[in-house]
Amino acid sequence: MSKYYPDISHHEKVTDWNKVIKACPFIITKATQGLTFIDPLLGTVIKECEKRKKPYWLYAYLNSGKELAQAKFLVETCRERVGKYFVGYILDVECKEGNNVAGVRDALKYISNLGYKSMIYTMYAQYTRYKSVIDKRPKNCAWWEARYGKNNGTYSKKYPAHKGVDFHQFTERGSCPGMSGEIDLNRLTGTKAESWFTDPKISNEKTKYPGTFPALPPRGYYQCGDGYETMKDYTTQIRRVQKLLNWVMDADIKVDGKYGVDTAALETKLQKKYGLPVNGKFGDKSLAVCKKVKK
Incomplete structure (x- = not known):
């Protein structure tokens, strides 16, 4: 049987909870928006998931401004x-007006320090705006991104999510057993297994640097001026x-491939x-020390 990963709110109608629970490894539903709105479906989803032992996530649609207060x-x-x-909790960061980046960062830090897992949802077209928050998200936080492509209910390889995305919303016109009408559908796309999204437990195990370590030049080190005055061919390694x-x-120094005063400092x-x-x-x-650090 196929697996479905929908996200829902009061706009979607559940017609058969038995079918939904059987088809979906976990449920994502809207809880709040802004500072006053509570989704009418919230109580029902929690009740049905708890009764049927189904993992679930709750999200807040963030209006522009006062993001921490909304969280x-x-x-x-x-x-x-x-x-x-x-x-865990999810921050839905997609309003057309744009959210305050610092506010989103504070809100994400807040929900990620409550003993639960967390996610941040962003739109493909707004990646640059929220990149600094995404790149520095907490260890127990997944990145969920929307990119629809043709938006015809199925996933197309021509329209992938950004590299590093853990959960990809690929359509808002999908279908799911036990639900009527068009449904948002998602797919697992990162390094996190399905079990990460279904298990409430947070691993406290520290890990080493997940990125690519730099290669040193023949002289054995980088210094101020490299990448723009000297050693101009080493910008990738300096990044x-x-x-x-x-x-x-x-x-949070600028990653520009130039070993300037900020990098040296x-x-x-x-x-x-x-x-x-x-x-x-x-x-x-320095490289040897960095390779041993775990966080």
Whole structure:
């Protein structure tokens, strides 16, 4: 039997919960929007999922502005309603006016520190706007992205989600057993297994850097000026240095392939933190330290 990964709200009509539960490994439903709206279907979904032991997620559609307050309204609304099979909260970041990036970051940090898993939902066309939030999302947070392509109810390889997306909404015109009308459908597309979306437990196991480690040049290190005054052919490797330093040091320097004063300053902080010779140059000792860091 095929598996279905729908997300629903009061706009969709469930006609047979037995069929829905059998076809869907987990359910995603809207809980709130803004600071006052509570979805009329929320209570029913929670009740049916808890009764039938089906994992479920709850999301808030974020209006523009006061994103943290909206996230808190989501949690306040759901805290006393959820039960054993609740997996986590989701922030739906897609309003046409655009959300405040710093506000989204604060809201995501808030829902990710409550002991549950979390997700952030963004539109394909708005990737650049929210890239900084997506790239620095918490470990227990998945990235959910919408890209429809032809939007005809089926997935087309011609319209993939961005690299790194964990969950891809590929149509708003799909169908699902036990539901009437057109339904949003999704597919698993990242490194997270289905079990990650169905198991409420959060792994506390620390992991090493998930990106690509930089290759050092023949002289054995990078220094200020590289990538734009000297060693102009090493911009790709310097970007990898910058991404790595950002991850290890929880920083946010610009990743531009230019080893400038900001990169050198961050490298200096790393050297001081880990007891290395302080010179602002990224070399084999810094690389070795970074390869051992787990978060």
